[in-house]
Amino acid sequence: MKVTIVGAGAVGASCAEYIAIKNFASEVVILDIKEGYAEGKAMDLMQTASLNGFDSKIVGTTGDYSKSAGSDVCVITSGIPRKPGMTREELIGINAGIVKTVSASLIEHSPNTIIIVVSNPMDTMTYLVHKTTGLPKNRIIGMGGALDSARFKYRLAEALEAPISDIDGMVLGGHSDTGMIPLTSLATRNSVPVSKFLSEDRLNQVAEDTKVGGATLTKLLGTSAWYAPGAAVSSLVQAIACDQKKMFPCSTMLEGEYGLSDICIGVPVILGKDGIEKIVKIDLSDAEKEKMKNSAEAVSKTNALLEL
Numbered sequence: 001m002k003v004t005i006v007g008a009g010a011v012g013a014s015c016a017e018y019i020a021i022k023n024f025a026s027e028v029v030i031l032d033i034k035e036g037y038a039e040g041k042a043m044d045l046m047q048t049a050s051l052n053g054f055d056s057k058i059v060g061t062t063g064d065y066s067k068s069a070g071s072d073v074c075v076i077t078s079g080i081p082r083k084p085g086m087t088r089e090e091l092i093g094i095n096a097g098i099v100k101t102v103s104a105s106l107i108e109h110s111p112n113t114i115i116i117v118v119s120n121p122m123d124t125m126t127y128l129v130h131k132t133t134g135l136p137k138n139r140i141i142g143m144g145g146a147l148d149s150a151r152f153k154y155r156l157a158e159a160l161e162a163p164i165s166d167i168d169g170m171v172l173g174g175h176s177d178t179g180m181i182p183l184t185s186l187a188t189r190n191s192v193p194v195s196k197f198l199s200e201d202r203l204n205q206v207a208e209d210t211k212v213g214g215a216t217l218t219k220l221l222g223t224s225a226w227y228a229p230g231a232a233v234s235s236l237v238q239a240i241a242c243d244q245k246k247m248f249p250c251s252t253m254l255e256g257e258y259g260l261s262d263i264c265i266g267v268p269v270i271l272g273k274d275g276i277e278k279i280v281k282i283d284l285s286d287a288e289k290e291k292m293k294n295s296a297e298a299v300s301k302t303n304a305l306l307e308l
């Protein structure tokens with residue numbers, strides 16, 4: 001399995017590190033436009049190999065896409081992150097141009113690749129890759145829900161004073177401060193609905209804290225987060241590499257599912273060797289359906305800003 005990660009910044013490097021540590025990829029190529037940056041990150045990571053016990057070969061390159069040739073999975077993390085006080089949607093002006101050219105270059109060298117889109121605003125960048133590359137829909141995956149769900153589980157564990165391994169839960173909808181839909185009614189602690197342990201107010205607080213998870217970290221760090229985003233991407237890549245058939249909420253092009261069409265937004269999917277192998281339809285409550293509709297309207301408004 002060969003993986004290319006475009007963007008050797010905070011998220012790209014974290015993603016490369018987790019993929020290497022999980023030891024399922026034969027080669028990881030990191031590509032950036034900043035001279036020497038990807039080469040430096042690759043060398044630094046390779047010098048952890050004997051310490052961390054992995055055999056993946058990590059290669060860095062400044063803009064040479066021929067090094068990415070034949071990649072099974074390509075991850076796009078190139079672009080600017082937000083600063084405190086900004087929304088993800090404000091990044092569209094710069095990131096749309098970057099994502100468009102990067103995805104075209106990747107496909108030129110790896111026509112059979114699966115693309116994972118990370119750059120924000122992620123749902124709109126995923127839509128852009130659909131509209132501009134012509135790749136089949138199973139091979140374009142937007143990463144947001146896997147991260148948001150991890151943050152949801154963290155907040156639930158905190159509220160329940162329980163270990164995170166006891167918790168299960170999912171976040172659907174747009175990857176935005178207002179559009180995320182933490183499924184509080186379906187979240188469980190060892191199969192028991194969390195509503196058995198937490199008041200409605202506390203559960204609402206968990207949901208609100210989850211939705212602003214990225215903004216909270218951006219305020220603390222001065223730029224957006226990277227450890228959990230990198231780990232979330234690595235889990236998606238692993239599910240594909242190892243044909244795990246695992247379910248994650250991912251941004252995918254909908255064609256009538258959840259009553260939505262011509263939009264990429266977070267819904268549960270099965271990930272395996274072919275990328276998105278299935279969109280899983282689950283029953284949402286009326287309130288959750290309404291939230292999904294509102295979330296989709298917001299994503300569509302951002303999509304309308306794209307020059308397609």
Ligand SMILES: NC(=O)c1ccc[n+]([C@@H]2O[C@H](COP(=O)([O-])OP(=O)(O)OC[C@H]3O[C@@H](n4cnc5c(N)ncnc54)[C@H](O)[C@@H]3O)[C@@H](O)[C@H]2O)c1
Nearest residue numbers: 007009010011032033078079080081118119120122143229
């Ligand atoms: N979807 C998610 O859940 C999620 C999570 C975290 C971050 N993000 C997004 O990921 C992106 C990257 O965040 P970061 O913190 O790693 O930023 P960063 O600034 O640390 O890294 C971005 C890198 O992209 C490189 N780059 C810019 N244009 C390029 C191009 N044309 N080709 C190759 N490389 C290019 C830059 O040189 C830089 O090294 C941001 O848009 C951020 O909002 C998304």
Ligand SMILES: O=C(O)C[C@H](O)C(=O)O
Nearest residue numbers: 082088120214215224225
């Ligand atoms: O919050 C951001 O801007 C980055 C990312 O989307 C995140 O959720 O961490």
